[in-house]
Amino acid sequence: MIFDTHTHIYLPEFDEDCQLVVQRAKESGVVMLMLPNVDIETIYPLKSVLKRYPDCCIAAMGLHPTSVGEDYKRQLKQIYDELLQGDYKAVGEIGIDLYWDTTYRNEQIEVFGEQLKWANSMSLPVIIHNREALEDTLHTLKQNPVERFVMHSFGGTADEVKRVREVGDAYFGINGVATFKNAKLDDTIREIGIDRLLVETDAPYLTPVPYRGKRNEPSYIVNTINKVAEVLGMSHDDVQNTTYSNAMRFFSV
Numbered sequence: 581m582i583f584d585t586h587t588h589i590y591l592p593e594f595d596e597d598c599q600l601v602v603q604r605a606k607e608s609g610v611v612m613l614m615l616p617n618v619d620i621e622t623i624y625p626l627k628s629v630l631k632r633y634p635d636c637c638i639a640a641m642g643l644h645p646t647s648v649g650e651d652y653k654r655q656l657k658q659i660y661d662e663l664l665q666g667d668y669k670a671v672g673e674i675g676i677d678l679y680w681d682t683t684y685r686n687e688q689i690e691v692f693g694e695q696l697k698w699a700n701s702m703s704l705p706v707i708i709h710n711r712e713a714l715e716d717t718l719h720t721l722k723q724n725p726v727e728r729f730v731m732h733s734f735g736g737t738a739d740e741v742k743r744v745r746e747v748g749d750a751y752f753g754i755n756g757v758a759t760f761k762n763a764k765l766d767d768t769i770r771e772i773g774i775d776r777l778l779v780e781t782d783a784p785y786l787t788p789v790p791y792r793g794k795r796n797e798p799s800y801i802v803n804t805i806n807k808v809a810e811v812l813g814m815s816h817d818d819v820q821n822t823t824y825s826n827a828m829r830f831f832s833v
Contacts, residue, residue: 582823585830590625645676645691671702677709756786
């Protein structure tokens with residue numbers, strides 16, 4: 581059994597064939613998909629997919645860092661109201677992203693910290709998006725500790741794995757990037773180890789080899805599992821079963 585712990589199949593890229601995408605995922609062994617929210621505009625499509633596939637989909641609610649702008653307080657309130665009303669298994673996708681733009685750095689830090697407080701008060705795990713902002717991310721986590729969190733799409737070094745672990749019970753999401761020729765994530769995967777490793781797709785993004793250039797989808801997660809198995813010297817079945825158990829424990833499902 582496979583658990584895709586981070587996928588956005590509610591986005592417009594899947595409007596035409598979402599049912600087929602879910603069907604292919606199930607045929608590939610994927611039995612559970614976590615759908616993290618992005619902003620107030622994605623709440624409705626996320627809930628629509630959740631309603632259509634309740635047997636295999638769960639969701640997280642949060643405000644993505646790249647969606648933090650001038651109206652962030654309004655968005656944050658709507659996200660919080662939705663989190664209170666729905667059956668969400670995590671707070672996410674939240675964090676800090678300074679890759680494209682640093683204009684709203686301070687606001688991103690504020691929004692991240694506020695959402696970490698929600699997670700703590702509700703005893704929910706956190707799905708963290710960190711891009712070019714590890715120092716700010718770790719500092720904010722130290723100030724707002726949570727029970728457990730996953731560093732989504734983790735692409736850091738083995739030493740950075742150790743640093744992240746210093747601030748709490750950290751899990752690490754590995755996706756198609758691990759299959760890229762120049763990714764150099766083997767040592768990182770070994771440092772993480774199988775017990776705190778989650779597999780994900782981040783579909784429609786970060787499509788693994790040999791499908792690079794195409795839209796990503798949950799069925800392609802098999803390629804990431806194969807890569808993790810190769811690096812850790814484990815069988816495909818052992819990796820998929822252990823990461824499935826890890827995800828079920830992380831999300832309390």
